[in-house]
Amino acid sequence: MLKYILKRILISIPLLFGISLLTFFLIQITPGNFFDTLKLDPQVSPQTIAHYEKLFYLDKSLFQQYWHWLKNLLHFNLGYSFYYNAPVSQIISSRLFNTFILSLSAMLATWLIAIPLGIVMAVNRNRFIDKFLSIISFISLSVPSFFLAIILLYFASKFGGLPLGGMQSADFDQMSLLGKLLDVGRHLVIPTVVISIGAIASLQRIMRGNLLEVLRQQYILAARAKGLPESRVIYKHALRNAINPLITILGYHLSGLLSGAALIEIICSWPGIGSVMLTAVRAKDLYLVMASMLMGGVLLFLGNLLADIMLAWVDPRIRYTDS
């Protein structure tokens, strides 16, 4: 098992290298650089712009620039953001926690609601509750999340009660600790609902399918025939097997914890990593783009690895060998 993990980590290195190389050259293919906006200012001389470009290595050849970036990366230096005039690591870390809070809240909401709903639907297959929830889930799957966000914000502005985006109120600093928690909680409601509603719908359908699949198995029939109470049949025997495939999905969700839901963050003015990434790409803030892409890559890889390990841990039938 340890060997397997080591191997996975080793494989990831060229993968991440490839991601960074691709990102770097894709950005460079688009014309111009960050300082182009300055070029149209009548009060800024070309010498000043050349000075900036020199300061940030933009006057060197592409390979030199990439090498410079890579060398810094190996020293755990992610470079400097032109746009924010600060180290990239600083920018990202100042926002990472916010994204984490939102993703965590959305993830908890998704799993804590979707799994029980899926079970309820499977157990009551073809009854009213199953059909009703199915309709609801189809509707929530088909509404685009950004649209839902806008609608919810509209209602919030119409009827009050919930804040219109952001993460803290203007007078957050004067609140007590409890007040602060409640304030962030209030701000969390809309983005959490928006992110999780689609995920709940799809996850509950998967859960329902899996459970129904398992309930058709012979050993369930055997358990029932043994005279076990229905609850024991479902929760002890069926559920454990039904939940297995969901762990892979959980891995993907984990990898998304920090890369977040950029679109919703932007619509709801959530001060996370998503809006920074968007700004970085639009402004051609080279090193910030590189860092956020690389971070996404690393997290996806870690999430997958974690999912694989959990799967092996939950299901004894799965063993990773290095054959």
Add this chain to the structure above:
Amino acid sequence: MKHRNKNIFIRTTVIKKLLISLVVFLCSVQVALAQDTVSDKYGGQLVFTTTSDPRSFNPVVAKENSTSAVIGYLFEGLTKTDGATLEVLPSLAKSWQVSDNGLVWTFYLREDVLWSDGVPFSADDVVFTFNELIYNDEIPTSSRDIFTIDGKKFEVKRISDHVVQFTLPMRFAPFLRSMGTSIMPKHALKSAVDDKTFSFTWGIDTPVDQIIGTGPYLLSLYQPGQRVVLKANPLYWGKSSEGERLPFIQRIIYLIVQNQDVALLKFLEGETDSCDVRGTDYPLLKPLEKEKNFTVYDLGATFGSNFIVFNQNPRVNPKTNKPFVDPIKLSWFQNLEFRKAVAHAIDKKRIVQIVMNDLGYPQYSAMNPSAGIFYNPNVLKYDYDLEKAKQILADAGFVDRNKDGIREDKDGNKVEFNLFTSSNSAERLQIAAIIRHDLEKIGLKVNFLGLEFNNLVAKLIGAYDWDAILIGLTGGIEPHFGKNVWVSNGQLHFWNPGQEQPQTQWEARVDEIFNLAVQELDDKARKPLYDEWQMIVSRELPLIYTVLGAGISAVRNKFENLNPTVYGGVFHNLEELYIKKKYR
């Protein structure tokens, strides 16, 4: 009897008590009133929205406006420009003198100014700001370009603790106004200059209490992506005309939001006190004024321009040995009659109607109508007249000979060209679409394409491979700062940049005007020169101006002393504003 007596007794004590409490109450009211006359105006907070994070707390290296808005209250210059009258007023310098030849300026600094960490402000700080920051070649700053004339720097010298002398290489009219540049604390920044880290000092990762200024406010908190909070500087030197210590408003909060729509919603919700209003939002906001207790101010034409420029660059691309512009097209673009016809064909009124919801202004002059005395309202105006435009084209030999709806030039070439604009600006895309439609009506075929901003800039001032571009510049009140656009060797002389010798007579005259006017210190004497320049531009049409937006702001009715202007914005006199009692 006894019983009754008691009753009376009780009653009198009650009345006594009431009387006493009344007296006490009146006294306390009096005390409160007495206190009010002293500290009547202090307190309260002002909440703004801004659509982007500050990008630096260092005004020397800060490169754009969004940052200056937030840090503008932290630092001060020797002078400042009055947001309403546009006059140059004393700030850190209480007075100044200029030598008869206009080259030596002596500034007498205020002696009561403290940096926010308590260290006294002195001439050393001014000398440091210029000699070690702005003129430091290691530090990239666009300020250096303003304070360098023909490659020569100003000589900045300390005369005594509170006297500084500037010696200029030549007379420089915008000098006094440009002395509004922020002065930085030597004691706090000297070490960063010495170890060559100044370019990275006072970034947004610096703890806020380390940012030291002389301005009316201090940084109190910065939460990335959420808000910037400023608090009143207790050491601020400014006094109101009644001698009260400024500023009155104790906290300023900038909420950072993703876009203008959120800003608008937050304002309507009552979360913020002020909000910029786009033309399209106006009909939504205006009817809510009473109900939501705010006022919408229309401040007049904003400073950002929108114009069409035709490429008149006659040179050959040294890399490919081909002309930058197809010679056939070049002959059209260089033809003044052609440009006049285009000017007559642009329906500015309709653009204002459609794009700006009727809240905008047609623009004819190279200076902005809000720019005060240097604006020349009497330039040539090209009214929207398709018949006239067609006539001009026909007279110049552009006639539709094969009746396909598109004119041909004298040699039979179809008049068809590309119009580029920035795809990042929805407003400009709309304007370009309307113009394209207008030009088609007079028989000019226009292929219109939105380009990504960086790409557009690369074409405009690097590759020169374009026919016509619709773009804009941010303007100001000082015409000289547009020099790079107007003088013939300027890099931003879009239609034919970087000329070694002026190619036309009128360009030679504009060069002359800019050279003369910058050496003329009296605004009244400068005005006729700049008037002439605007007249020439409107006659020769190197840039064909279109429309200007209106600066509209909505402000909650909680402030006293408000005096919104388009130059200074709603809160240009922020330190003198105070909040009505019930909103504190």
